[in-house]
Amino acid sequence: MDEGEPVSIWPYTTRRWERVRQQKMMRDPLCEACLTVGEIVPAEVVDHRKPITKEGREKRSAAEAFPPLDKLASLCASHHNAKTRAEQRGEDTGAKAAIFSGGQTIPTTIGTRMPPRIVDRS
Secondary structure (H helix, E strand, O other): OOOOOOOOOOOOOOHHHHHHHHHHHHHOOEOHHHHOOOEEOEOOEEEEOOOOOHHHHHOOOHHHHOOOHHHEEEEOHHHHHHHHHHHHOOOOOOOOOEEEEOOEEEEOOOOOOOOOEEOOOO
């Protein structure tokens, strides 16, 4: 992505992405990263667990842009922003990558969940 390029680029401006996003949010309306530490926080963003590659963007690869729902993550804005910053710094953001929240490292994979508690971030 060029430095001056807007954030909202293909595929995020397509109707197909909007349908995929809606399906994911209906299926997983809570932040998946927050759930791993027992917090109940509404998801605001649907994110690719594995970022779309530069080549995938250039070729407009539907396989990369519109994966099965389990290849997407429902995240709160805080976790999404932390994950995106880590990706931009070139940090490993694969299945075992960590995203940061309040100084704590939180795995992006969903494993054993702690008992939930509702968190108000407003």
